[in-house]
Amino acid sequence: MKEQSAQDRWEQHTQRPLLALAVLFAVAYAVPIVDTSAGHSLTAACTVAEWVVWGFFAVDYLMRLSLSRDRRGFVRQHWMDLCAVVVPLIQPLRLLRLVSTLLLVGRRARMASQIRVTTYVGGAVVGLLMFGSLAVLSVERDSPNGNIRTLGDAVWWSFTTMTTVGYGDHAPTTGLGRMIAVGLMLSGIALLGVVTANIAAWFIERFEKDDVEEREQTEAIRALTEEVRALRAEVAALRKTSVGG
């Protein structure tokens, strides 16, 4: 129906390659954390892979910017993408690169009109769980009082946090670990709100079919239509009489 702009075409064609790059990033981020005996060369390779994925997303941002009709409007509307592209250059910390790339992947996925809200929310939950666990593990493992020392503990802690159960058998103790935890909590509760709202909407939709007032209205309109039809017949009869007379 609608004519596709060059920007739309670009976004559609690059969707799958960028998704593959996001998976590559996930692997490159996970390997040095999970495999603690990983050699220097493997860790270096993973860092390079992370930068390459970031680079592709940066190029994607620049391409979309150059293809957009209103460039100022694009920058203003996608200022978070710009931050996510620029920040890793200023502060080449691993955690910031993680947050930046997650943000770029997430915002790019939301742009793809084929992806439905439920898929997006589900993907976000799985991504947050996975990267949250890995990030907390890498931070808390080196803390002297830390109690999150294995990947199993980290994933278990992520689940108890995002569901707001919070047993307290494992909890971050360092400042950085707690900041990651706050991020996980807030997004977990927000996503929970979406799920609850979704179910609520589905239920309400079912209940509203039985809305009494609504049905009374439809009834009233139908009765009125009958009335008008009778009136029309009356007028038609009148016309015959008049003509006949």
Added chain:
Amino acid sequence: MKEQSAQDRWEQHTQRPLLALAVLFAVAYAVPIVDTSAGHSLTAACTVAEWVVWGFFAVDYLMRLSLSRDRRGFVRQHWMDLCAVVVPLIQPLRLLRLVSTLLLVGRRARMASQIRVTTYVGGAVVGLLMFGSLAVLSVERDSPNGNIRTLGDAVWWSFTTMTTVGYGDHAPTTGLGRMIAVGLMLSGIALLGVVTANIAAWFIERFEKDDVEEREQTEAIRALTEEVRALRAEVAALRKTSVGG
């Protein structure tokens, strides 16, 4: 009104026997866990009973498949049932048999149109609490650092988990126990969402009775009907004049 298919008739007639079998399974699953001094023969009898119940549900699946008009569509629509039937054959672990049978019972119950959503949700909560407690107890009792060692502790832990209170006085420590816990958490929160949504829908339904816009519309339709009635009288009077003239 609607003519019943052979599949509908089968589902209606087998509903009660299958419910009785589900109760039998619950007893057969609970006995060896609760009664730790149970002899070898009793445990073996319970295992046989579990396999028999699974067998009946497998037969039920095959019967519904053979009675359905569109067999490919049936398999595609009920792929989870197929998995639940096949999995215990490949991996004869007790926990997998539990999950499979629960899935078969749950999906079968949802099919029965007489069961209302509230009954289904209530039954699911009770079932999850009971089997979750038993499964965690059987797994955690043998763990050296485990702190869930009696049925009372297991049920108490299930409640604090499903309500997301999570005191942390009892928490699973083994990988398998934690996987069961994650299952309980996710289903607990989802069911909580349904309950909240249900109450929300009930409240909104009450509030909407007072919806101003809606009532104004009904008012407007009634005024319009009056108008048309007056018009009809006018036309009738006109007809008399016309005929009289």
Added chain:
Amino acid sequence: MKEQSAQDRWEQHTQRPLLALAVLFAVAYAVPIVDTSAGHSLTAACTVAEWVVWGFFAVDYLMRLSLSRDRRGFVRQHWMDLCAVVVPLIQPLRLLRLVSTLLLVGRRARMASQIRVTTYVGGAVVGLLMFGSLAVLSVERDSPNGNIRTLGDAVWWSFTTMTTVGYGDHAPTTGLGRMIAVGLMLSGIALLGVVTANIAAWFIERFEKDDVEEREQTEAIRALTEEVRALRAEVAALRKTSVGG
């Protein structure tokens, strides 16, 4: 408008005295738990006061039963009240008397049409907090491993439970204490659902004012009314012509 039945009149006149009796019960229940140095005579007086309050509510039930037009329907509709009246006679435990009287007060309050839902929910939350704290305190104080030993701890524990925060610094350890806790949890979550739903309804009501479809309908009905009015004028003009001709 509506003629009041004898039952309605009874319910309206007895509302205030029964509320005063409920407050008396609260005091009689609290005193022996809070004041551990209370003498034998004071404890005995409180037990008598509790039975007297229960007696008045039992009389109220019987009066409403005898005044109702359809006695079988009354018993069937109010079977919980009947249980609450009968149970303390069979099992004269203090905790059962508490639950029974709370149930009778709560169901009686819901009957009073002057009380709005928000007041009812608010009162229920305060009542549950107060009696839940007292009941848990009286049970857990005597437990060797118990950690709820002062009224302050009990109230604090009630708050952390009903809000599902659940720090775990205090938690019931006895079977009876845990059953009270489960009751508190479930009612706390349900009431939380009501509050959330209430806020949701209030928000939705605000949003729905902007409902586009609804306004279009009202517009359409108004346009239609204009049309009919024009038609009526036309017919009136026709009548004049017809008479004049």
Added chain:
Amino acid sequence: MKEQSAQDRWEQHTQRPLLALAVLFAVAYAVPIVDTSAGHSLTAACTVAEWVVWGFFAVDYLMRLSLSRDRRGFVRQHWMDLCAVVVPLIQPLRLLRLVSTLLLVGRRARMASQIRVTTYVGGAVVGLLMFGSLAVLSVERDSPNGNIRTLGDAVWWSFTTMTTVGYGDHAPTTGLGRMIAVGLMLSGIALLGVVTANIAAWFIERFEKDDVEEREQTEAIRALTEEVRALRAEVAALRKTSVGG
């Protein structure tokens, strides 16, 4: 459109200076708690600054009262503001001054029609987190069994409380600290309800576009309008015949 009253003009002009004063209060409240080595003169200066801010808000209340057309109605409607102005004079405790000033700032902000609900809720969450952390820290730091001793711990505890996660690694132990905690919990859950309701409303709004019944009604009204139009044409034709005849 609407003519502005003197009160409206006053509220609009004083909004920014009062916001600046609220920030000054935040700094004056935070400094002596965060900087434990603060000298006597700095602490005294902060206390003076707090009283000055309170004084300006008291003057603002009196100005609005004198400018309002219905003074009795103003006092009745804003009785909480009156309490917040009077209470610090009776009981010059620091905590009461904090609660009073927060209340005055919050109620004044709600009055400003430019501030949208989301901004207000967001600001309330940040304010509650900040002041709740500071208040709990100042109370719990001096408790012998306290476990909230640094600002980091206090902020972390606030987050785990307001999200209802509640690990229990940090929890208030004093009566005053627990009262602050209850305030944080209740407001946290209420704000969470608003957020959930907001998302729910947004979702429902999307879903209702597809409401079948509603569209059927609009259809029915349009069909009816067609019917009336046809009738009008018929009458017009009749008139011509009648005149012609």
